[in-house]
Amino acid sequence: MTTTAGDRDGAATASSDRLVPTPRTILGPYFTLGMHVRPTLQPAGHQVPITVSGRVLNALGEPVMMTMVETSQPEGWTRYFTGLDGAYVITTVKPQATPGRAPHLLLLVMSGNFMIRPAVTCLYFPDEDNDTDELLQQLSPEQRATMLARRTDIGYEFDIHLAGDSETTFLGWPGLLDDEE
Amino acid sequence: MRAYTEPWWVQLPEGFSTPEFDTEIWTPRKPLVIVPSRLIDSSAPVYGYGTPGPTDNDLLSQHDGVPMGEHITVHGRVTDSWGRPVRDMLVEIWQANAAGKYVHDHDPTPKPHDPHFTGAGRTLTNAHGEYTFKTIKPGAYPWWRDPEAWRAQHIHFGLTGRGLTERYVTQMQFPGDPLLSRDPVVSTIPDAKARERLVAELDWEAAIPGITVGYRFDIVLGGVHATPAEH
Incomplete structure (x- = not known):
C-alpha cells in the first residue's frame, strides 16, 4: 500500500472505497495575489530563447481578461495572466523534437471568472516538420490549423479561441476522465 | 473517441439573482480530443523560479507587525482519489484579510487593508503529501x-504538479460558517458529500497553544492524472 501510517482518511482498498474528490472551484478575480507570474524560462546551455504571444478570445472575438495562460515543456514552465486586452506574452526556449513528436509547447488556459478546470492544447511551430507528429496525425486539417502558431518579427503568435467557429482544439487524455467513473 | 462531459462552469442554483452565464460565448463547445497519455506527458519541474522560500508558508510573519484577526494553522494532505499522497506539489494560497479585503486592485469592497497582511502563501507538499500554513481567518465579503x-x-x-496536466483549483471553507448557504461558489456544488469536502475541520492537534487555532483541510484530487508519492 502506498500511504503513510496514521492516515485519518485511511487508504482506499477497492474502487467502492475511492475518496470523494474535492470539488474544483473557479480561480476568482483575485488569484494573481497568490499564483505567481513567471513569464520567462531562462535558457540553459545551447537552448534557444523564443517569445510566444497572443490573445485569449471568446466566441465573439472579444478579449478575455483575468485568464491564466501557462506553457509546459520538459525544460520547464511559464505562467502569465491576461489583462483587459486579453493578451499574454511569455519567453521560453524552443522545445526539441522527440520520437514521434514535433517540437511543441503544452499550453493551458483557465479563465479566472468562469472556468473550474483548465483547457489544454498543443502549440506547434510553423518552421518545423510537423507531418510526422503522432498527435497531429490523429486530427483533421481544421483541428490542426488551430494549433499552429504564426511566425512574427519578434517570435511566435498564437491566439487561443475559447469558443466559437474558430474554437481552438482542446485535448483530453484518459487520466482526465477519472471522475466519470 | 469518447466525448468529454465534465463541465467548464457550474450554473448557480435557484435563489441567486445572478444573470445566466452564456457558456456559448465563453467556454469550449466542442468535445475534447482524447489522446493517449503518452502523447501528452510533459513533466516539467515545479522547482526553479517558483521554488517557495522557507517562510513563504507563514503569512503571519511576512511584515514587521502582527496581522489583525484570528491566527490559525491550516494543514492537510493532498492525495489522489485512491488515498495515495501526492508529493512535491506546489500549493499556493490567496485570501482576504480579517476585514474581508484582498490586496488586489480589482477588489471593490469598501474595507480597510491590513498593512501587516498580504494574504498570499506558497509551499511544496512533503513526501507524505502534507502541507502547512500559518495565516489568519479571512473575513466574509459581499459578492460583486x-x-x-x-x-x-x-x-x-491553487495546486501545481509536475506536469501541466496536474492543475487543481479549489478552496477551503470554515466549519459552522452560517454564510455557507449564501455562498455562490459553494452552492454550485450539487453533491452534499462533495460540498463537505470544501469545509475544513477544527483540529486541536494542529493548534499552537495560546497562539493559533488549528484546521485540517485534506485535498482529494479527482479528474487529474495524479502522481502518487510512492509505489
Whole structure:
C-alpha cells in the first residue's frame, strides 16, 4: 500500500472505497495575489530563447481578461495572466523534437471568472516538420490549423479561441476522465 | 473517441439573482480530443523560479507587525482519489484579510487593508503529501456579481504538479460558517458529500497553544492524472 501510517482518511482498498474528490472551484478575480507570474524560462546551455504571444478570445472575438495562460515543456514552465486586452506574452526556449513528436509547447488556459478546470492544447511551430507528429496525425486539417502558431518579427503568435467557429482544439487524455467513473 | 462531459462552469442554483452565464460565448463547445497519455506527458519541474522560500508558508510573519484577526494553522494532505499522497506539489494560497479585503486592485469592497497582511502563501507538499500554513481567518465579503450573495470565509488553493496536466483549483471553507448557504461558489456544488469536502475541520492537534487555532483541510484530487508519492 502506498500511504503513510496514521492516515485519518485511511487508504482506499477497492474502487467502492475511492475518496470523494474535492470539488474544483473557479480561480476568482483575485488569484494573481497568490499564483505567481513567471513569464520567462531562462535558457540553459545551447537552448534557444523564443517569445510566444497572443490573445485569449471568446466566441465573439472579444478579449478575455483575468485568464491564466501557462506553457509546459520538459525544460520547464511559464505562467502569465491576461489583462483587459486579453493578451499574454511569455519567453521560453524552443522545445526539441522527440520520437514521434514535433517540437511543441503544452499550453493551458483557465479563465479566472468562469472556468473550474483548465483547457489544454498543443502549440506547434510553423518552421518545423510537423507531418510526422503522432498527435497531429490523429486530427483533421481544421483541428490542426488551430494549433499552429504564426511566425512574427519578434517570435511566435498564437491566439487561443475559447469558443466559437474558430474554437481552438482542446485535448483530453484518459487520466482526465477519472471522475466519470 | 469518447466525448468529454465534465463541465467548464457550474450554473448557480435557484435563489441567486445572478444573470445566466452564456457558456456559448465563453467556454469550449466542442468535445475534447482524447489522446493517449503518452502523447501528452510533459513533466516539467515545479522547482526553479517558483521554488517557495522557507517562510513563504507563514503569512503571519511576512511584515514587521502582527496581522489583525484570528491566527490559525491550516494543514492537510493532498492525495489522489485512491488515498495515495501526492508529493512535491506546489500549493499556493490567496485570501482576504480579517476585514474581508484582498490586496488586489480589482477588489471593490469598501474595507480597510491590513498593512501587516498580504494574504498570499506558497509551499511544496512533503513526501507524505502534507502541507502547512500559518495565516489568519479571512473575513466574509459581499459578492460583486450578486448583492444577495456573500462569499463565506474561505481560502483559495491553487495546486501545481509536475506536469501541466496536474492543475487543481479549489478552496477551503470554515466549519459552522452560517454564510455557507449564501455562498455562490459553494452552492454550485450539487453533491452534499462533495460540498463537505470544501469545509475544513477544527483540529486541536494542529493548534499552537495560546497562539493559533488549528484546521485540517485534506485535498482529494479527482479528474487529474495524479502522481502518487510512492509505489
